[in-house]
Amino acid sequence: MLKNWIREEIPSQEELKERLTKAKSRLYELQMKIKEHKLPVLVLFEGWGAAGKGSMIGKVIKNIDPRFFKVATMSSPTEDELRRPFLYRYMKQIPEAGKFTLLDAGWMEETTKDCLEGKLGSEDYAKRIDSIKRFERQLTDNGYLLLKFFMHIEQEEQYRRLEGLLSAKDTQWRVNAFDKWQNEHYKKCRKVFDRYLSDTNLSTAPWYIIDALDKKWAELQVLETMISGIETAMQNSSHSVPLLQNVFPLVKMPKLKDIELENKVIEEEEYKTELKHLQKKLRELHNRIYRKRVPVIITYEGWDAAGKGGNIKRITEALDPRGFEVHPIASPEPHEKARHYLWRFWTRLPKDGHVAIFDRTWYGRVMVERLEGFCSENDWRRAYNEMNEFEKELSDWGAVIIKFWVQIDKDTQLARFTERQNNPEKRWKITDEDWRNREKWDAYEVAVNEMLQKTSTTYAPWHILESVDKKYARIKALKIVIKELEKAVK
């Protein structure tokens, strides 16, 4: 990319001025259209130190109403961010539909810096590039416009600018150690940047190299490219993308109808003893997990009235309250709905050493959203792979992922619904929606079977909890959690 990059001739001052005026007013107009079209726009500014990323963002946002954009300066990750997956802090920043986010450096700077500092070997680099390509593809597949700018200046110009900044007291702070290091190792950096640009130059999110020598010219290039990108994106209402072949190792799962529920019971006495014993063990493990900084993600899906709540309770009873969080997942809030559907899960990820329990999960996409038509067919068909990719990120980060499907039969559900209905204290637990969902049992069963089959990976397999006897299911869940955590702290 940089190697073959062509410096375009700078237009005359007169032309520059004219085109800039036009571009500014066009961008101003477009912000309202973006809102109407519900287009989320993520603009990434990468480039050389002192190339003018920050001041460029300052110029761009002059043309946008403050209600429609956010700027995020992504300096080195904080202590807290270092305890999350690499992409966490970027995913957090993605705009909602109809709005802009402008990022002052992002995953390119972090990755190339890690490379230059020798923190990323070639294998880890390849893995990182895979993650980044998946992340960017997931954004564009889900309707995001991702505009990637690389602000380019030559070594001498960078030197001149850094000297200028360093010579005045009130600008010294703008030069950091990496900027200076870059200039001293310009060629080496150029090579690493160039490789990164080529490796991540996706046709759905291509790189635009901005000649940042002349500031007005740089501004014009950025504005005109933004305008062209936005106009193109707005020509599309929705778009179906090819489904990718699964590349993750899968574990064979049974069909729901073949799951034996009959003899999965436990005596009251045995239950009490076991429960106490297992919870004690889990309590100890939680400590070791905490000290070893292993992130743990436990997820629950299952039929209504299958006993998820009580099951979760038996787990959390054993955990130190400072080290876990339960996330009940209902329909998304408007600000969640306006973003990539995995955003509300990414932002709820635990710190390493902590446990996050999700009561219902991202798998809503391939169950309720599929069946109720809340997303397109292409959306939910694509989602199996997106979830495997998401969980792969978590697993590569070091997370233990334990996914439960809490299984009961239709009769058991009816009995529990009826009891809830007839018991004034439990009546709040049953809604008309539960009855409506029950009518769609067979359709759900098809969807659940497909989900179990396509998303039970070796690194994040599904576990079935037979829950006609809730106590049996609780003991089984505890045992599985203990087994998985023991593996992780070994």
Next chain:
Amino acid sequence: MLKNWIREEIPSQEELKERLTKAKSRLYELQMKIKEHKLPVLVLFEGWGAAGKGSMIGKVIKNIDPRFFKVATMSSPTEDELRRPFLYRYMKQIPEAGKFTLLDAGWMEETTKDCLEGKLGSEDYAKRIDSIKRFERQLTDNGYLLLKFFMHIEQEEQYRRLEGLLSAKDTQWRVNAFDKWQNEHYKKCRKVFDRYLSDTNLSTAPWYIIDALDKKWAELQVLETMISGIETAMQNSSHSVPLLQNVFPLVKMPKLKDIELENKVIEEEEYKTELKHLQKKLRELHNRIYRKRVPVIITYEGWDAAGKGGNIKRITEALDPRGFEVHPIASPEPHEKARHYLWRFWTRLPKDGHVAIFDRTWYGRVMVERLEGFCSENDWRRAYNEMNEFEKELSDWGAVIIKFWVQIDKDTQLARFTERQNNPEKRWKITDEDWRNREKWDAYEVAVNEMLQKTSTTYAPWHILESVDKKYARIKALKIVIKELEKAVK
């Protein structure tokens, strides 16, 4: 890709049978929908020798009416094909809208074979990959569904199959030298294949690795993937794609209004002498071009009545009729319109050593098609880059590309139109459409200026022929052609 490829468990015989029946009838239904949707489908079968590419194609087409598909077996390029650009013989095969083409091996096999035979160094390989990615992107950007299958078998299975084929007289012919070589150098091949698969795994045209051990299972995978791909593609009517930054070196071009036409004249005597002299020179050069096997492409665009025909005539008079062809380009025929808009130009490329003269060209896309709305805005905006890419392929192949813009002013055109109208012998040369186009002079001027600015690359620059004095323009054209050919045979 191959490294991380996961063998999926083969379904039971019963399930296989059931899903195959379903898939076959679905594909049968889909062929009519493809026709309705005017979707062109290119299916590429690559893979190991003896993996069953040919017989798989045989099975697939059993579900498609013979009117709707073509099969092309791409063995090694013929003598004639070797005298064209690498992609020529593949571009030739692309289907028309609403139909299938199935390719028995293609640009992957050719490229990896060249690699394995040491014919492609790492730099040439990188260039080839760029070409291929551009080719595939141009297809999908222009609405093609490109399905890429890699039929995979392990070394032992391949050995077993090759032995089987070789042991019987009537199947011996099916094993070629490369198949045997592959098996002997399986690991090396696997590495080269794997790298190729990763390098060309585009999200708009991803690879599908087919487990070809069991034939029924392989068939099911192919059919189901085809169905899913077709169904996804049919969900899109049209789609606008991001415009890519120019990566080709450009030559600065003047605006039409700044082109001096006044003093570009030549005396009759001088013209005659010059013409004779230059044509003689060109005749000699044509011989050398032919012997040196340099392909030459000369293109003409310009205002109606600018004098293109007469100009071309003065060139061809000097050429050996066995070594050139003039292609007058009118509106596309239905079978041309049904394909990628560059198809009719790709298929008219000369053999090396030959001269092709295009009277009007692919630039119609950004002039008449743009102005008359024959393509979408995204189509013509994207086309500048597509043409630069196309001409880059030609240039890398070794072609001399000479592009003429024949320029006159509006008054001159009016004078010539009027003369044609009043002269019974010339009246056939003028149509109502010419008059209508004339009314759009200003809009055309904007389009032409943009075209000249964006597609005048160092390897295929535009040349302006000032043609108020047609003789002047002819002499200038001859001089330019001579100069460019002299550079090429030096």
